[in-house]
Amino acid sequence: MNIPLSSPDVGEREIAYVTAVLRSQQLSLGPWLSRFEERFAEYAGMRYAVAASSGTAALHMCVRAMGIGTGDEVITTPFSFVASTNCILYEGATPVLLDVDRETYNLAPEKVREFLQDNCERKADGRTVNLKTGRTVRAILPVHVFGLPCEMDEIAALAREYGLIVLEDACEAIGAKHRERPVGTFGDAAVFAFYPNKQITSGEGGMVVTNSAAVAHNCRSLRNQGRDEDGRWLSHAQLGFNYRLSDVHSALGLAQLERIDELLAARKAVAANYSRALTANKAIRLPAQLTHAERSWFVYVIEMAHAPGSGARDRVRERLRKAGIATQVYFPAIHRQPYFSRYQTEVPMPLDHTESAADNCLAIPFSGRMTVEQVGAVSEELTEAVAAERRNLPEPSSDPVPA
Numbered sequence: 001m002n003i004p005l006s007s008p009d010v011g012e013r014e015i016a017y018v019t020a021v022l023r024s025q026q027l028s029l030g031p032w033l034s035r036f037e038e039r040f041a042e043y044a045g046m047r048y049a050v051a052a053s054s055g056t057a058a059l060h061m062c063v064r065a066m067g068i069g070t071g072d073e074v075i076t077t078p079f080s081f082v083a084s085t086n087c088i089l090y091e092g093a094t095p096v097l098l099d100v101d102r103e104t105y106n107l108a109p110e111k112v113r114e115f116l117q118d119n120c121e122r123k124a125d126g127r128t129v130n131l132k133t134g135r136t137v138r139a140i141l142p143v144h145v146f147g148l149p150c151e152m153d154e155i156a157a158l159a160r161e162y163g164l165i166v167l168e169d170a171c172e173a174i175g176a177k178h179r180e181r182p183v184g185t186f187g188d189a190a191v192f193a194f195y196p197n198k199q200i201t202s203g204e205g206g207m208v209v210t211n212s213a214a215v216a217h218n219c220r221s222l223r224n225q226g227r228d229e230d231g232r233w234l235s236h237a238q239l240g241f242n243y244r245l246s247d248v249h250s251a252l253g254l255a256q257l258e259r260i261d262e263l264l265a266a267r268k269a270v271a272a273n274y275s276r277a278l279t280a281n282k283a284i285r286l287p288a289q290l291t292h293a294e295r296s297w298f299v300y301v302i303e304m305a306h307a308p309g310s311g312a313r314d315r316v317r318e319r320l321r322k323a324g325i326a327t328q329v330y331f332p333a334i335h336r337q338p339y340f341s342r343y344q345t346e347v348p349m350p351l352d353h354t355e356s357a358a359d360n361c362l363a364i365p366f367s368g369r370m371t372v373e374q375v376g377a378v379s380e381e382l383t384e385a386v387a388a389e390r391r392n393l394p395e396p397s398s399d400p401v402p403a
């Protein structure tokens, strides 16, 4: 058996579009970039879309474009891919990592409220100041982790109350909805990403969406070396980056976007197959379902019901690897990353739900192209591996350790 963790779905349309770019000889800043952006803005339901060379680049230029920097704090989640925290660190701002919800793994609104109420004060000039650090709390950066929408009503209400910017990291959640409303439309801006494991891919790539002309304009300048949009090629109005997305990548992204309904439906069907195959197994927890939100299936992540720190998850992982089944640990907690302690951060402990999720979650192979047989084979092997862990568990001690 050899079942990869993920796999893109590239078809004839993608090949035709990319070939057309190559034949046109215009490989960057051409018509495919604007076509991809226009089509994306329409799909996202936002006025502006600005493409970038990666989701990380898109997040970074968004933070810069919003003027978030040294002396500012940004509230976000430690249970995410590192890019959502790194974009804050790049600009010298301070990430404030708060715990996630036990069921959804998304930033818990009650933790955000608690942090703001206990530590912060809204000043007469409208700023919210963290009284313990003296820094200004500027923004909330929620991540719709694994494609499940955050509780955006509550997060938006807190942002209004404290005068905070909302930047949605929707990199894992294209097509997801919260109370019928698409993710990416709740904040001041949102970012999507197109690495090959995402729901749609451009090879590498990302997109900022916003209704703010100023943010969109500034992002266009920042991604293109700080040039003014109408300026001369070698005139740089500000310190920028090369975060451009080539027309080759844009054509691939556009072809995928035109197929998005089909691609999302295929992923949903594979997820349903997994859920049917695994639902009877009480030793694993399946991805959370919310009645008021629709997940866009990015990955299929199960959580082992074993004691955190027992190592069960890692032994299951090893057993699957030997059977030719790829898995990944989504996600190690960001505050435990080796580089993290070298930066100025605010991490009010404990982060119990983040840490137990980080110790017990496992992403199993998932893509819209997986066959019923592959899903069956993975489910069977996983069920056996988890059962073996049950048998290996030590008997519960008869005299419990005093608390």
Ligand SMILES: *Cc1c(COP(=O)(O)O)cnc(C)c1O
Pocket: 054, 055, 056, 057, 080, 081, 083, 084, 143, 169, 171, 172, 193, 194, 195, 205, 206
């Ligand atoms: C994929 C992803 C990104 C962006 O990643 P890139 O590889 O830079 O495109 C950002 N945040 C989250 C949560 C992601 O999953």
